[in-house]
Amino acid sequence: MPTNRLRGKTIVLTGTQKTLPIKELIEENGGECIVFPLIQTTELHSPEDAGRLSELDNYDWLIFTSQNAVQVFIDKCQRAGIDIRKLACSIASVGAQTTALLEKYGLKVDFMPSTFSADVFVKEFPETVQETQRKLFIRGSLAKPTIRNGIANITEWTVYETCANHASVVPLVELLKQKQAIVIFASPSAVQVFQEKVAPIVGWQHVSAAAIGHITADALRKLGVEVYVQPATYTMRAVVEEIILLEEEQ
Template sequence: MSDKKVVALTRPISRSKEAINLIEGYGGEALVVPTLELELLNSQSLKDFMSEIDNLDWLIFTSVSSLDSIFKFYPDFNDKLSDNCKVAVIGHKTAEVTEKYGLKVDLIPKDYTAEGLLRSFKDIDIKGKKIGIPRTYSARNVLPDTLEKWGANVILAESYRSILPHDVSKIKDLINKILNKEVDAITFTSPLTVKNLFKVAEDNKDDLAKVLSNNVLTVSIGPITGHTLEDFNVKYIYPERYTVKDMIDLMFKSF
């Protein structure tokens, strides 16, 4: 019988490669069951945003998906962007992808959250500045709301959408595996990965929460996703640095 640790990943397959490699490097087995799908959008708000980009003072990317969306629909984006526009990102992975797309990163916070980015903006005069944020509309509003409160003119654009997969049969299989204690650990990388799992669980919500708390090592990428786990009464751990690598390293140290 194999003593390999089975680790469930709930993020989209296209975003799971790094985690799979890390888990297998530790001798574990990755079970990829996305509880959400990402849909790239060229929404009306993104079209409106594109008409403003030569006037932007700051551009903020909070996820890789926003970059993928913009460069899918607007491959000449870099030519349109003002040379004076500075770029801020949340997270080292987003910074890497931003630079791959040919953009220079001017600001990355130590704490990879909206709050961390806001702390970095505290010493920057943004009054009257135009700040563009392409993102999903399901994201928290603390970032744009606070920047506006500080006097910035914030332009939000819906560049992608997180949706529940159309076929939830694999998610139901995952829930059964968790309840049958066939999963050793599970990772969550956004609040929606948690919410969608419990949405599919339906009548098994309480049992699922108990098993995730007591029989499965539940790991959140950071405190924001962790708060959603708390809403469902799930005990969890999270790393000091909110990255996939730190999350997987912490998991295997904790076994």
């Protein structure tokens, strides 16, 4: 139920995903929501794409850990005339939003880890599958080697790259010169861009940092930044809901 618990609060979203429902949640509770994506993703086109697409049915599992990977994979399949609903392989997904996007396209998710984390995934996934089964990890350019190193018989396919979104830097700097803001970080990449492009000008003193996931939180803490909010559920909605609860207690 909408409240005024966020009245007077400015919340900045720094991720690349669609944010309209989250923006509405913040504004319904009296807050100001500003979207400054600190990173942007671009599909990679490679000579290996045609081969990977033609061999999809040779894999027992497809592994996705981000919405971006799902969307780019779907786009590549559609351009190649592949009906993704007829794929014979099973699908593993890390993250509620990743799973939601897969299901939106009619794909059944056969495995999700108990926590939306690659570290947990590599512990739980091998208990579900046979080591000899072939797995294709569809990933972005900045994916850590956790899954590659932790899963047997796996092939990686890098389908998009992540880089800094310089267009957001100046307006975010100007905002933080004027007011305190709660800044939500959804990835270590966004933390890195802030540290390299924004913090040298305005520092972190005007920021209450919220983190999605322990990897993002660790990236902040390594910089000496206190993490204001880190919900157990790794979703944007969970972050905002926890912020609302904290503001109610104050």
